[in-house]
Amino acid sequence: xxxxxxxxxxxKEIARRANVSIATVDRVLHNRxxxxxxxxxxILSIIEELNYEPNLLxxxxxxxxxxxxxxxxxxxSKETSFWDAPLxxxxxxxxxxxxxxIIIDKYFYDQxxxxxxxxxxxxILESNPxxxxxxxxxxxxxxxxxxxxxxxxxxxxxxxxxxxxGGSLSYIGPNLYxxxxxxxxxxxxxxxxxxxxxxxxxxxEIDNHHHLLKKEEGFRAYFDKHKKSDNILKIDIRDTDLKSxxxxxxxxxxENKDIRxxxxxxxxxxxxxxxxxxxxxxxxxxxxxxxxENIEYMDKGIIDFLVCQKPKQQGYRGLxxxxxxxxxxxxxxxxxxxxxxxxxxENSAFYRN
Amino acid sequence: xxxxxxxxxxxKEIARRANVSIATVDRVLHNRxxxxxxxxxxILSIIEELNYEPNLLxxxxxxxxxxxxxxxxxxxSKETSFWDAPLxxxxxxxxxxxxxxIIIDKYFYDQxxxxxxxxxxxxILESNPxxxxxxxxxxxxxxxxxxxxxxxxxxxxxxxxxxxxGGSLSYIGPNLYxxxxxxxxxxxxxxxxxxxxxxxxxxxEIDNHHHLLKKEEGFRAYFDKHKKSDNILKIDIRDTDLKSxxxxxxxxxxENKDIRxxxxxxxxxxxxxxxxxxxxxxxxxxxxxxxxENIEYMDKGIIDFLVCQKPKQQGYRGLxxxxxxxxxxxxxxxxxxxxxxxxxxENSAFYRN
DNA sequence: CTGATTCACGGGTACGTTAACGAATATATT
DNA sequence: AATATATTCGTTAACGTACCCGTGAATCAG
Numbered sequence: 001x002x003x004x005x006x007x008x009x010x011x012k013e014i015a016r017r018a019n020v021s022i023a024t025v026d027r028v029l030h031n032r033x034x035x036x037x038x039x040x041x042x043i044l045s046i047i048e049e050l051n052y053e054p055n056l057l058x059x060x061x062x063x064x065x066x067x068x069x070x071x072x073x074x075x076x077s078k079e080t081s082f083w084d085a086p087l088x089x090x091x092x093x094x095x096x097x098x099x100x101x102i103i104i105d106k107y108f109y110d111q112x113x114x115x116x117x118x119x120x121x122x123x124i125l126e127s128n129p130x131x132x133x134x135x136x137x138x139x140x141x142x143x144x145x146x147x148x149x150x151x152x153x154x155x156x157x158x159x160x161x162x163x164x165x166g167g168s169l170s171y172i173g174p175n176l177y178x179x180x181x182x183x184x185x186x187x188x189x190x191x192x193x194x195x196x197x198x199x200x201x202x203x204x205e206i207d208n209h210h211h212l213l214k215k216e217e218g219f220r221a222y223f224d225k226h227k228k229s230d231n232i233l234k235i236d237i238r239d240t241d242l243k244s245x246x247x248x249x250x251x252x253x254x255e256n257k258d259i260r261x262x263x264x265x266x267x268x269x270x271x272x273x274x275x276x277x278x279x280x281x282x283x284x285x286x287x288x289x290x291x292x293e294n295i296e297y298m299d300k301g302i303i304d305f306l307v308c309q310k311p312k313q314q315g316y317r318g319l320x321x322x323x324x325x326x327x328x329x330x331x332x333x334x335x336x337x338x339x340x341x342x343x344x345x346e347n348s349a350f351y352r353n
Numbered sequence: 354x355x356x357x358x359x360x361x362x363x364x365k366e367i368a369r370r371a372n373v374s375i376a377t378v379d380r381v382l383h384n385r386x387x388x389x390x391x392x393x394x395x396i397l398s399i400i401e402e403l404n405y406e407p408n409l410l411x412x413x414x415x416x417x418x419x420x421x422x423x424x425x426x427x428x429x430s431k432e433t434s435f436w437d438a439p440l441x442x443x444x445x446x447x448x449x450x451x452x453x454x455i456i457i458d459k460y461f462y463d464q465x466x467x468x469x470x471x472x473x474x475x476x477i478l479e480s481n482p483x484x485x486x487x488x489x490x491x492x493x494x495x496x497x498x499x500x501x502x503x504x505x506x507x508x509x510x511x512x513x514x515x516x517x518x519g520g521s522l523s524y525i526g527p528n529l530y531x532x533x534x535x536x537x538x539x540x541x542x543x544x545x546x547x548x549x550x551x552x553x554x555x556x557x558e559i560d561n562h563h564h565l566l567k568k569e570e571g572f573r574a575y576f577d578k579h580k581k582s583d584n585i586l587k588i589d590i591r592d593t594d595l596k597s598x599x600x601x602x603x604x605x606x607x608e609n610k611d612i613r614x615x616x617x618x619x620x621x622x623x624x625x626x627x628x629x630x631x632x633x634x635x636x637x638x639x640x641x642x643x644x645x646e647n648i649e650y651m652d653k654g655i656i657d658f659l660v661c662q663k664p665k666q667q668g669y670r671g672l673x674x675x676x677x678x679x680x681x682x683x684x685x686x687x688x689x690x691x692x693x694x695x696x697x698x699e700n701s702a703f704y705r706n
Numbered sequence: 707c708t709g710a711t712t713c714a715c716g717g718g719t720a721c722g723t724t725a726a727c728g729a730a731t732a733t734a735t736t
Numbered sequence: 737a738a739t740a741t742a743t744t745c746g747t748t749a750a751c752g753t754a755c756c757c758g759t760g761a762a763t764c765a766g
Contacts, residue, residue, distance in 0.1 A: 021716045058752035061410045182699040340700040346535040347693040374746045411722035
């Protein structure tokens with residue numbers, strides 16, 4: 001199946017029609033100077049007329065530009081493997097666009113150490129990248145960092161959580177409030193009169209905690225709206241080790257005998273599941289994120305629902321957006337909310353993160 | 354940010370190291386004949402050593418090949434707008450790969466007329482395409498068609514439903530059985546003792562019906578496994594107009610007073626919703642597919658859950674798979690089950706089809 | 707009027723790959 | 737031995753765009 005492709009397209013054709021060289025057309029296309037107003041207009045009208053679209057392949061091939069992108073996300077800790085997924089997405093994007101002249105440098109910080117975050121941002125700025133992908137766990141420091149980026153004219157994309165200062169090229173991540181709202185909607189089907197609902201926040205860092213509160217807010221908003229908010233309990237657990245968690249839970253359950261639904265506001269739900277399993281409570285358990293340990297408890301029937309927001313996609317999309325913006329200055333959605341996926345024992349096998 | 358790229362890569366470098374011309378390297382890369390065993394092995398080892406990956410940009414740019422793909426899916430009918438989504442996916446893929454020298458011809462058939470299907474397959478075969486994307490509504494005829502394709506060495510990808518004869522390059526679509534199973538799992542949370550569950554199959558064509566049965570089978574299997582299958586009713590409706598459907602439903606509800614859950618096995622759930630709404634029944638309604646009319650009823654609270662399987666993605670992925678297989682002979686997943694998405698009023702706004 | 711500077715533009719090479727064409731050598735046939 | 741046929745390989749021109757470098761003309765300073 002070999003054939004000659006359209007001959008009346010491309011810079012060559014434009015040049016021919018305008019009676020100029022392709023170099024001049026190129027100048028017009030890239031808005032460079034050195035073209036008289038007359039010729040420029042003529043060429044522009046021909047471009048319009050031909051409905052010219054540059055050949056992306058040839059464009060990238062000919063461009064000697066190298067784009068350097070930096071990514072900054074939490075390192076994968078023993079506490080939670082959550083950040084494994086975005087990293088996978090980053091690696092996939094890396095693989096796909098590497099040959100297009102993109103170099104991706106990956107940086108990581110410790111979610112429990114603000115200093116490590118600040119340190120990495122400094123290193124990144126020194127490396128002077130063309131674009132940045134950031135998971136801004138620490139709000140204040142992230143705001144400072146991104147403000148600096150804007151000063152330096154370095155576009156950045158945020159994933160996982162947004163920042164109040166605006167100015168990002170794009171935010172790609174969950175709508176936390178709505179994911180809580182959705183969870184409440186699910187719960188509303190499951191809870192019966194008189195039964196109690198327990199909200200569990202588990203997080204050591206205040207900043208992360210802030211995100212959890214958004215979910216809790218959405219969750220409560222649902223019940224407020226539907227006028228049945230009177231039976232909601234809540235505990236905040238500031239230690240992330242299993243023992244502390246189980247102690248807290250144990251106390252709470254002892255004091256409240258009719259807890260029927262437990263809503264854990266982040267991926268640590270597997271630790272709660274461990275408690276539920278060993279203490280043989282009969283409750284419905286809802287939590288967050290498609291993690292191995294969570295799936296295991298779901299398969300066992302301990303966790304009933306997981307809410308998930310495609311963390312891998314977040315990393316992947318974030319980089320692709322940066323790339324397209326920098327390489328083709330193609331428009332980027334300012335806010336891209338991830339779908340809010342509901343996982344159960346019966347559909348998790350088909351899930352694509 | 355301009356820079357010289359890696360000089361020690363590419364066919365040129367391979368040729369240099371092997372003391373041959375790039376043409377010979379090219380021959381080896383494409384497994385063409387005309388290379389002595391010795392040189393071939395030498396070149397192969399160098400390729401291995403260099404970990405050579407061809408530059409896709411240059412590859413596509415230099416290739417004068419034009420690939421012609423054909424797609425055959427149902428036309429969009431007034432009865433259901435379901436096929437709008439896969440078409441959108443096809444169009445998106447078209448847009449993306451058009452400039453890579455791919456031409457996509459779209460064919461459509463009437464889901465209620467087998468002849469129209471057969472006719473289109475003939476036209477397609479006459480056009481002798483390089484690859485085919487097929488939604489095989491009519492099983493027997495599709496088997497015949499795809500058998501023919503294999504004879505002619507034309508790779509084809511199936512979407513939406515699979516065929517028994519095997520031999521497709523890939524199947525991209527739902528696992529019907531499991532989507533029914535999942536629905537049952539959801540229902541199991543919602544149904545209380547003594548309440549009845551009603552399964553509703555609505556379809557005129559026998560072939561489509563076959564697909565519905567798969568879902569029903571999965572649905573029932575769940576309750577069989579959990580030993581509570583005694584309260585399941587079912588009706589088959591062979592007319593797709595609103596009036597007939599409402600009559601059937603009305604009768605069924607009159608005869609069974611304690612129906613609490615209604616499970617509609619396809620996207621016609623909005624018609625059932627219309628009945629439920631006007632007759633003011635208090636039931637939980639579960640159905641299929643992210644269609645405008647369905648979403649509307651979900652927003653109103655009439656439909657509780659929709660199960661959905663990314664129909665747009667199916668069209669998109671199908672074409673991309675064909676393209677990658679034909680252009681780069683890259684491996685393709687033989688079976689790609691779509692995720693089984695659960696939609697409710699609260700997450701549908703974020704859904705990406 | 708001369709030399710310098712700026713402007714407007716064209717020539718040409720490069721990006722990494724494909725593939726048509728044909729040259730050189732080896733092997734088979736008579 | 738002469739010719740025919742295969743086998744193995746190199747040269748070279750594309751593909752469509754980017755961009756360096758150079759040239760001639762116009763403009764300006766003195």
